[in-house]
Amino acid sequence: MNHVTSTADDTAREERGPVLSIVVPVLNEEKAIEPFLDRTVASLEATAKLHPSVCNSYEIVFVDDGSTDATVAAVIAARQRFGDIRLVMLSRSFGKDAALSAGLEFARGAAVIPIDVDLQDPPELFSSLVGKWLDGAKVVNAIRRDRKRESFGKRFTAAAFYRAYNILAERPIPREAGDFRLLDRDVVDTLKRLPERIRFMKGLVSWAGFPASEVYYDRDERVSGRSRWRFWQLWNFALDGITSSTTTPLRIWTYFGGAMAFLAFGYALFIVSTTLLLGRATPGYASLITVVLILGGLNLVALGILGEYIGRIFNEVKGRPLYVVSSTVGFDDIRQPSTDVT
Incomplete structure (x- = not known):
């Protein structure tokens, strides 16, 4: 009888999904996968020890945004060593915000943490993010306190963008906040219902208006590779952010x-x-x-x-789809979300 009850509990837990989902958009990052997972899994295990009542399960959802190197192979190989790792492969590169949207669509956690694979945003911050979430915040923004390791040009343009955006936009965004944050399931479900194709995720999270909190950190250098953001891409990104958020x-x-x-x-x-x-x-x-x-x-x-x-x-x-999923790995045992009208 006890065995039957345990099996039923396990089934119910699987249907509910994990407590934490880590969403990781990647594009040609094969060398960063293993260092990222080493630190991320260690941080998740440490977070589970600090908050055992809620952080007893997790998943890591990689979204490959059309990589041309061995990124997909590196993620698949990592599944043999690490825990619940899932992979969503897009048919081509649709852009970071589209890949992030795909990750939110497939993530099943009660809380979702988007993070870049380059480790400039430290996974060791997970426990602080979860702590603020348990205190009642629906959104926990990770605020970059120190960006001295980045070039002067990038710091200057980023500061100018945040200043201009918050002057023009109806709903300001926290300065020095990137995509690294914790989102409650209510926030994720709200973002999934928003239909626009040109998505500025920072602005959409702010528009949703849920109670927010902040944690601060110093940004590190990339563990491998180099940033693929060029001035023209940043300029277009800024235009998309402003024009999608305000008239x-x-x-x-x-x-x-x-x-x-x-x-x-x-x-x-x-x-x-x-x-x-x-x-x-x-x-x-x-x-x-x-x-x-x-x-x-x-x-x-x-x-x-x-x-x-x-x-x-x-x-x-x-009305074209925001992205096209070519295939997935690790979702065979669970119900996959529909991407027909994404």
């Missing part, structure tokens, strides 16, 4: 256009008054052509901003 840039140009129209009307009155009083037109071809060129340039900038929004409308209207 303030369009509103700014509405006000600016109104102000310029008012000034133009005033200048026209000045020209008419001068001509009537002095009996001659005011000379100034150089100043006139300068004004025309400036206004023409501003019009092109405004059209460019409008085009950014129209382009995103075009992508949303097409």
Whole structure:
């Protein structure tokens, strides 16, 4: 009788899924897989000892974003050594936020922790994240306290982006917070219901509005390889983040256009008054052509901003899937989520 009860409990636990899901998007990171798992599994075991009532099970969900090296083989080989490791393979590279969305779709944990495989974000922070979660926070943001090991250009552009975003966006995001955070199941389920294709995950988490807490850490250097983010990619990422979160840039140009129209009307009155009083037109071809060129340039900038929004409308209207899953590993014994309308 006891054996039957134990089996039923195990079945119920399996249906509920693990307590913690670690979601790891990867792209050409074959050399980082084993060092990452060494530290991650050790941290998960340490977290289970600190919080035995809730952290008695976990899974690590890798999402391969179209790697061309041996990343997939490295993850599959690691399944022989480590615990519950699962793999979702996308048909091509769809971008980090799409891969992260795929990981959230497949993750089954009561809490989900997205983390990069390069170990710049330390897995040893898991216990602190879980502690804040147990205290009632639905979102626990890991805030980068020290980024001195990164280049000056990256630190400067990151600071400028966070400052600009929080000025423009309706829902600000925590400064120096990346994708490394803990998300409660309620938050994950909410993110999965959001239909947009151009996803800025930091902004979506903030938009959801769940109670949040923070932990602070110093960012380390990469354990292998180098960052694939280039200036142009970062620029496009910033544009996606701002245009997907707010229409303030369009509103700014509405006000600016109104102000310029008012000034133009005033200048026209000045020209008419001068001509009537002095009996001659005011000379100034150089100043006139300068004004025309400036206004023409501003019009092109405004059209460019409008085009950014129209382009995103075009992508949303097409309604294509956010990503395409080619195959999975480690999900044979559980029910897989539907990806037909993702």
